[in-house]
Amino acid sequence: MTSVSVLLFARYADLLGASRVDVPVGDAGTIDMIVRYLRGLPGGAALPERPFVVVNQEQVDPDYRLRVGDEVALLPPMAGG
Amino acid sequence: MRLTADPIDLEPLMKAALRPDRGGLAIFVGTVRDHHAGRTVRELEYSAYHPMAEAKLADIVAEAESRWSVTVVLRHRLGLLAIGETAVAVVVAGGHRDEAFAACRYVIEELKRRVPIWKRERYTDGSEAWVDPTAPGGVASMGTAGSVE
Numbered sequence: 001m002t003s004v005s006v007l008l009f010a011r012y013a014d015l016l017g018a019s020r021v022d023v024p025v026g027d028a029g030t031i032d033m034i035v036r037y038l039r040g041l042p043g044g045a046a047l048p049e050r051p052f053v054v055v056n057q058e059q060v061d062p063d064y065r066l067r068v069g070d071e072v073a074l075l076p077p078m079a080g081g
Numbered sequence: 082m083r084l085t086a087d088p089i090d091l092e093p094l095m096k097a098a099l100r101p102d103r104g105g106l107a108i109f110v111g112t113v114r115d116h117h118a119g120r121t122v123r124e125l126e127y128s129a130y131h132p133m134a135e136a137k138l139a140d141i142v143a144e145a146e147s148r149w150s151v152t153v154v155l156r157h158r159l160g161l162l163a164i165g166e167t168a169v170a171v172v173v174a175g176g177h178r179d180e181a182f183a184a185c186r187y188v189i190e191e192l193k194r195r196v197p198i199w200k201r202e203r204y205t206d207g208s209e210a211w212v213d214p215t216a217p218g219g220v221a222s223m224g225t226a227g228s229v230e
Contacts, residue, residue, distance in 0.1 A: 080198030
């Protein structure tokens with residue numbers, strides 16, 4: 001795996017000015033690596049250090065190792081209803 | 082599909098939930114409030130992580146229907162909403178009122194907690210903010226590119 005496409009929503013998408021960011025992670029990339037990369041982008045410093053991250057719609061820990069085909073998304077605090 | 086861009090009409094939802102053996106109907110309707118955190122709201126916009134939100138809503142409905150003897154019909158609006166419009170409707174038909182009320186409460190609370198839906202408020206003074214129930218004051222600092230917290 002060379003890069004993973006990360007979905008951003010709501011305020012996080014506003015912060016980075018994109019709803020999808022391709023993150024170069026190499027083999028055996030982790031969620032923590034993705035978050036650190038995003039926080040280094042313009043506007044990304046305002047992202048939390050440990051945002052709520054889901055892979056294939058399920059919550060994962062920062063040390064989760066990515067697999068080919070994973071759908072990664074960073075979710076701001078939910079505000080439905 | 083439980084997420085909709087169209088206005089929510091309660092009548093068809095009630096018809097869908099009712100059955101001859103369900104005598105109690107509990108309904109929760111959430112509408113757009115004209116104020117939040119001391120500011121006057123002009124309109125608001127809902128967005129979602131669509132496939133995950135649909136899946137979580139389906140989970141929550143299934144949980145309620147397995148825990149109580151009820152039928153749950155639910156809609157959540159997305160897009161731009163004016164003050165007073167219905168944002169969410171939870172219609173629960175049960176054999177009796179106790180289970181209908183309990184299941185209705187369960188569904189709306191779990192929806193708020195687990196379903197990836199977000200709302201951006203636009204105020205009468207022209208400013209906007211993302212609603213953040215976890216933030217002091219209930220809104221996040223404005224999320225424009227390049228902003229610093």
